[in-house]
Amino acid sequence: MSTEFQAKPGDSYVQSFARGLAVIRAFDAEHPEQTLTEVASATGLTRAGARRILLTLQTLGYVEADGRLFRLTPKILDLGFAYLTSMPFWNLAEPVMEQLSARIHESCSAAVLDRTEIVYVLRVPTHKIMTINLSIGSRLPAYCTSMGRVLLSSLDAAALDDTLAQSTLRAYTPRTLTDPAALKDEIATVRSQGWAIVDQELEAGLISLSAPIRNRRGQVIAAMNISGNAQRHTAKQMVKAFLDPLLEASQTVSQLVARRG
DSSP states (O other): OOOOOOOOOOTTOOHHHHHHHHHHHTOBTTBSEEOHHHHHHHHTOOHHHHHHHHHHHHHHTSEEEETTEEEEOGGGHHHHHHHHHHSTTHHHHHHHHHHHHHHHTSEEEEEEEETTEEEEEEEEOSSOOSSSOOOTTOEEESTTSHHHHHHHTTSOHHHHHHHHHHSOOOOSSTTOOOOHHHHHHHHHHHHHHTOEEEESSSSTTEEEEEEEEEOTTSOEEEEEEEEEETTTOOHHHHHHHHHHHHHHHHHHHHHHHHHHO
C-alpha cells in the first residue's frame, strides 16, 4: 500500500499530478475500498486535498463512491493498457509464449524492469505453483527472480549497484541470495551465459528459468520465463528439458521485435 506522499523539488515537477497518482496507488488488492480518511492517511495528504483528488477522479470515471467508501473503476485499466499496447513485443510475444507453454506444459510469463522490481506484462499460466496469484501488473523483487536477474544483467555497473542498494534484500527462503557481492557475481554469470535459473529463492518449491527479449539494437527490453515446481523437476532437469525451447522462443520474439523496428 502506498505510504506517505513525498514531494520532489524542481520547476518541472507538477505536485498536484503526483498527488493524484499517489491517491490511485493507495488502492491495492489489500485495500480495494477506502474511506476519505484512509486515503488521506495512506498518501500523507490532508483530508481536503485527498477529497479534491478523489472527486476529480470520480468525475473522470476512474473512481466510484459507495457511501463513505471509494474504489477504483475498471476504467483505470486504460492507463496500464496504454503502456502495454505501446510495447513493441506485446502482441508478438503472446502467441509465441502460448506455443511454448503448450509444448512444455508449464507456465510462461514476460516481465519488464521497474527500478527494483519486475512487472508482469504477459502471462500464460497452466497450473498454480505459487501461493500468490500472479497476473498482468503483478510485481516481484528483481534480485531473487530469474526474470529480474536477466533484466538486471543488462544494467551497467553503476546502475546495478544503485538498484541493489535501493532493494530490500530479504531472505524469502533459506536459499535466497541477499549478499550484494554474491548477487553481482550471479548476475555476471547470467550476463555471460545469456539466461538465468533461480531455484526456490523467492518461494519454496518454485524454480524459474528465464531468457532475455531484445530489440533490434540488441538491448534487453523484457525477459521471458518458464516456471516449474520443484516436486516435478530439479533445477538441472529444468535446464536440460526447457532451456533450448525457452531460448528458441525468446530469440523468435526478439527477431519479431527487430523486424517491427
